[in-house]
Amino acid sequence: xxxxxYCPFPDRESARQSSRVMLEEKLIACxxxxxxxxALFVWKGECGEAREVGVLFKTDQTLLEAxxxxxxxxxxxxTPAILGWxxxxxxxxxxxxxxxxxxxxx
Numbered sequence: 001x002x003x004x005x006y007c008p009f010p011d012r013e014s015a016r017q018s019s020r021v022m023l024e025e026k027l028i029a030c031x032x033x034x035x036x037x038x039a040l041f042v043w044k045g046e047c048g049e050a051r052e053v054g055v056l057f058k059t060d061q062t063l064l065e066a067x068x069x070x071x072x073x074x075x076x077x078x079t080p081a082i083l084g085w086x087x088x089x090x091x092x093x094x095x096x097x098x099x100x101x102x103x104x105x106x
Contacts, residue, residue, distance in 0.1 A: 001061040002098045005084040007071060008039060008052040015053045018074040022057065027067040029101045030058040060098045061086050 005028075009015035012033065019031035034054040041048055059067050068084045075082070090098075 003064040005057040
C-alpha cells in the first residue's frame, strides 16, 4: 500500500535538504516541493502567520512511521507539523514503484 506525508518547512532550502536525506536513506521515493503557502496558526496560545514551503512525500506504507520519525529529527522546527496517511487507491505501477524503495526496483 502507498502512503503520503505532508510537511511545511520554513524555506525551500531546508525542504530540499530534508528531502535529499530522506531519498538517500530510502525512506521515500519522491518529494514534491510545492510553492510558497501562507500559514495562519495558533502557537503557544498566540495567533501567528508565516510564509512556508509545503512538501508532499511519497512512500510505501511499511516505511510511513520511520519516515515520519526521521523527518521530525531532520526538520528545523522544534515541533514540525508532519502528517502521514495511507493512500487507499493508486494504480499498480505507482504501488510497485513505492514498494520498491528499498530494493531499487523498478
